[in-house]
Amino acid sequence: MTDERRTISVSDAMAMAKVALERVQVRVVGEVSECTVKPGYKAVYFTLRDEGAAMPCLMWRDAYASCGAELRAGQLVEVGGTFTAYPPKGRMQFLVRSLALAGEGALRMQVAALARQLEREGLMRPDRKRPLPPFPQRIGLVTSPRGKAVHDVIRTLRRRYPYAELCIAGVRVEGDAAPAAIVSGLETLYRHGGIDVIILGRGGGSYEDLMPFNAEEVARAVVASPVPVVTGIGHEPDTTIADMVSDLRASTPTAAAEAVAPSTEEIEGRLRSQARLLARALRHTIRDGEHRVRALAQRHVLRDVSGVLAVPAQRLDAARADLLRAGPRLIEEAGERMARSQDGMRRAAAHVLPRHGSALALARERLLDEGERFTKSFERQVALEAARLEDLSPLGILSRGYAVCYDETGERIVRDAGSVGPGTRVGVRLARGSLGCLVEEIRTEE
């Protein structure tokens, strides 16, 4: 090779190293770290590592684009290429010509492809996601009957929402048989009926452990669910295909249980607020009615419930009686007068105009008719007035369900609960009759 005693420049030395390195062509498996994929760059830079060593790598843009992988730190990849040197920095590099995800990386690529396909079918569209029932009565759970997840869900529901029945399909969630087992668990719940929402869950695990939840048959069974499905699979950052097609994705089984069940505190708070609103609404209705009654009662004719009503009515009655009496009397008087004149006339004209007697009888008839018409029309007038009074009467209001409360003396209307004390007697006037009541308890409004 070269004479060791000959002196050369740094550039020549690096050029020699470059040539030597580029003869080394290998395939290397390692974990990606410190990965730089930037749009403007001509190449992608990353480091491959194992426990004992690190290897700086570069891959030209077009080679990277055609490999189909998306590099992220932590991935296990298999690369093929040659070593090379970068003389300006004196750096050794591995020039990657081909790159493939290895192990889990390959699984991830499969999963990503399935996810893209299901997405194209529209199975992940937001409008497919159904709302969860606010108060489920029966909650389904598909998970392993062993381990933490099932107990996490049971415990969470017992704490937050023990009102629902929990129906569990305990199935295998790991291994090759798991997808079919999960599907049959889901289908058991669909068939069981009466289930309002289903939790599909499992505890955390490696990416490979979660693979059954990336199976296409599981995804399709979730899509086929007649009720909303909430997934709680693995831990926070893990997202499986089942998560993507479910109606709601919770990060863990516990979070899924929390999502399907409102907490007892929430429910009780809601009940309390409804109770408050209910009481307030009724109070409002009553107060409103009260105001209307009061406004009516303040009208001139109704100042005094009993007196005001009675006086005009009595006056009308009296007037009516007077008229009824007066009518016939007037007629009688007229008749008497006529009889007298008749007599007089008869006497005077008995011999002068005896044939005029029949005319007088006719006039008498006419006068009697007149009197009757007069009393009839007055009777009508009275009836009309009475009806008008009835309209204004608090009795009419009472007949609509209001009641008037009087104090012991029966003279004063009780308007304020605070104005009477327990043990006080009060009278309550109803539409029909009245009640003598003993006050037991005073409730003043807040």
Added chain:
Amino acid sequence: MTEENVAAAELAFGEALAELEAIVKALESGQLGLEDSLERYERGVALLRACQAKLDDAQQRVTMLVGELEDEGDTGE
């Protein structure tokens, strides 16, 4: 209104609460007569009681449809 024929205690919690909320809304509208208001108020109180009773005597029921529940503490799955 047909729901009013169902005894409050026989309703599911969610149904009872939904009806209660509808009653409150109707009462708040101020469009009801006094009798109607009272009637609904009474129904509302019955629904409230039923809801509270359901909350008070709730016991979790767990039914295994498939598989057998194993004790916690098991590692793995």
